[in-house]
Amino acid sequence: MGSVYKRMQEVLNSFKRDYDLSDMNANDELLLDNLARIFARLETIEVRIDKSDSVSDLDRLTRIAERLRGDASRIQNDLSITRRQRKGEKEEDLVTYITDIKIRAKKMLNERLSYVYCPKCKMLLATVWFLYPDEKRNAVRIKCGRVIDSDEGIICNHDFAVTSQELKENKNMNLFEGSEEILPT
Numbered sequence: 001m002g003s004v005y006k007r008m009q010e011v012l013n014s015f016k017r018d019y020d021l022s023d024m025n026a027n028d029e030l031l032l033d034n035l036a037r038i039f040a041r042l043e044t045i046e047v048r049i050d051k052s053d054s055v056s057d058l059d060r061l062t063r064i065a066e067r068l069r070g071d072a073s074r075i076q077n078d079l080s081i082t083r084r085q086r087k088g089e090k091e092e093d094l095v096t097y098i099t100d101i102k103i104r105a106k107k108m109l110n111e112r113l114s115y116v117y118c119p120k121c122k123m124l125l126a127t128v129w130f131l132y133p134d135e136k137r138n139a140v141r142i143k144c145g146r147v148i149d150s151d152e153g154i155i156c157n158h159d160f161a162v163t164s165q166e167l168k169e170n171k172n173m174n175l176f177e178g179s180e181e182i183l184p185t
């Protein structure tokens with residue numbers, strides 16, 4: 001009996017290692033204990049069947065083994081062991097899922113973020129996300145505050161407006177002289 005119990009614990013541990021059983025209730029855990037005990041008993045009975053040299057023993061042991069297999073498959077159904085995810089699969093799915101989200105987020109940002117440069121001093125002043133880029137009247141007006149010469153206290157002061165439509169049609173960037181040279185790749 002001692003060795004069956006030890007084997008039962010080993011079977012139990014392998015279940016817990018291989019399957020995500022975190023949602024099990026107390027009753028499920030009792031069933032799982034039973035299942036492990038049945039597997040451990042089956043192993044010892046199969047050894048005895050192999051060693052058996054009397055027909056009546058063989059017949060008796062085979063019937064016991066069949067009953068145990070029936071019990072085991074019933075419990076496995078009740079616990080839906082076979083439908084449970086193996087731990088490795090679940091973790092792999094999560095990694096794929098997160099990577100996928102990152103790629104989609106980056107793609108979305110690249111599609112939606114526009115770069116607005118000062119047409120006069122060519123400085124990047126804003127990255128803009130228009131919620132309605134197709135609405136033709138949507139525009140932002142910016143006054144460039146870049147300091148051109150700090151000694152003289154001169155600032156660019158260029159005042160300009162850009163529409164979402166213009167940004168959309170020019171690879172998410174505003175048009176100005178020399179803008180094609182700094183187009184984002």
Ligand SMILES: [Zn+2]
Nearest residue numbers: 118121144156
């Ligand atoms: Zn400027």
